[in-house]
Ligand code: URA
């Protein structure tokens with residue numbers, strides 16, 4: 001089945017080196033999504049970031065520019081972060097899936113949801129980013145990112161806006177890692193799930209949705225102290 005794992009650096013030290021991971025991710029063929037997309041869109045931001053924001057997958061603009069959250073959803077996210085008192089310079093932004101999945105509608109490229117196999121395949125990159133960054137708070141934006149870290153039963157509507165303990169990243173990894181329970185790191189990091197900024201853009205209840213996003217992000221700012 002599809003898996004990014006063979007494309008990660010072999011050297012254990014390079015597996016927690018963000019630049020080495022970024023370079024390796026450029027050549028990932030762990031699932032079919034690399035075939036039609038322009039490029040891998042790896043995460044971006046401060047390597048010392050206390051907050052890591054996880055989206056779903058790059059959009060049309062992100063695919064062209066090779067950077068996460070640079071299109072309309074990114075602009076809305078920037079505004080919401082600023083309003084919540086979190087500087088974009090203090091965060092690292094990435095996605096649960098690193099290639100843009102789309103279909104053509106005429107000349108327009110329309111976003112398609114990644115399926116569970118693609119989400120699973122791409123997860124080693126996200127887990128490696130989180131291990132390297134070791135942030136205080138991970139914010140999942142929308143259902144896909146929530147599922148990537150909290151499992152397939154995750155529901156945004158039920159679990160949003162609550163600071164939860166970040167699940168053990170080793171336990172989220174390969175089944176083999178599950179046997180090494182005693183080696184797991186207790187980082188004390190937290191996770192907060194919220195809505196996706198694109199959901200705000202699509203909503204006919206934009207103001208309320210946006211205010212809810214900002215409220216959730218304020219909780220993140222509060223958790224940083
Ligand atoms: N939506 C996402 O989930 N991620 C991006 O990078 C852009 C839009």
Ligand code: SF4
Nearest residue numbers: 028030031034099122
């Ligand atoms: Fe690799 Fe992820 Fe791209 Fe699939 S979506 S090819 S797993 S980087």
